Amino acid sequence: MTVSTNSKRMTRQRRLVLEELKKLKNHPSADYLFGVVRQKMPNISLGTVYRNLDVLVNSGQALKLDLAGGQCRYDGDMSPHHHIRCSVCSAIDDLSESAVAGIDKPRVSGSDYVVTGWRMEFEGVCPRCQRAKAENPGSQEEASHTVHAFPNMSVTQPESEE
């Protein structure tokens, strides 16, 4: 389970994984990133990518986004921001903190847990999939049922803000 000492060697593989992750802005999965780094280092293995991502995350240089949808995604951008996931194509995009109203630093009281953190994620339909749906209304929706729905937010509101 994860490395914990701090005697880390900077191998070529590790440097490459780190560099490419920082470059990518699409919150890649380990597998996607594997595909990218493989172009520059064809012999690197998927296990190595996973191991190095783990090192990155545990040393505070990247974020592991354990969002809905099975696969974990990674983010090289450590500045505070939220994420929104397209329920159709699983794209993940950033949501600046100022774009979200109604969320302060949550504070928990009256629990016998020692609260150490929280995680939040938004779900929606990205512009590409909105367009695709408009042109091809037959394709079935995903409506994951694992989120709090916005009750009266009709799924037909291109961008006007409420």
Next chain:
Amino acid sequence: MTVSTNSKRMTRQRRLVLEELKKLKNHPSADYLFGVVRQKMPNISLGTVYRNLDVLVNSGQALKLDLAGGQCRYDGDMSPHHHIRCSVCSAIDDLSESAVAGIDKPRVSGSDYVVTGWRMEFEGVCPRCQRAKAENPGSQEEASHTVHAFPNMSVTQPESEE
């Protein structure tokens, strides 16, 4: 993929899965629930439990909690509340809405996504694991690095009970 017609039969298996889930208060995984229902119906299969949980979720009778930690958990309690997950033992407990300050209905503006929902989860250490750690400080922490940490929230507010 999931079922989509509405001609559902109430089989013995389905009824049992539903009943037992409603009874359990510990947000069981499919596998755990499988173990429970198997005591009353030894021949039921895990696939059937998954399929019926899916039916339950899609018909609005249960919640699928796709939280951190790989395994999905299910909740038969549909009343609005938050969840907190123990980072040590993965227990999931309820957090009443009134226990959480700082969270309104979040509202998103300035995104080109059509926002349909959000998901939120707290992380902490449950009372049992707090006690275990106090007695055995050697055991390693999990500190999942996949959440927003509470910066200056000291790990000290036992409130003990249970």
Next chain:
DNA sequence: CTAGTTGCAAATGTTTTGCATTCAC
């Protein structure tokens, strides 16, 4: 009857791990 459902097992997809070899320090 008959279409939805089940049990079983095999398949899937993601992530982890064991191990001999290699390499960074």
Next chain:
DNA sequence: GTGAATGCAAAACATTTGCAACTAG
């Protein structure tokens, strides 16, 4: 030189699915 890191492939998991047999309505 030595322990950390790699490549590879197998293992470990959670979940899904194909299919023949079964059953609720």
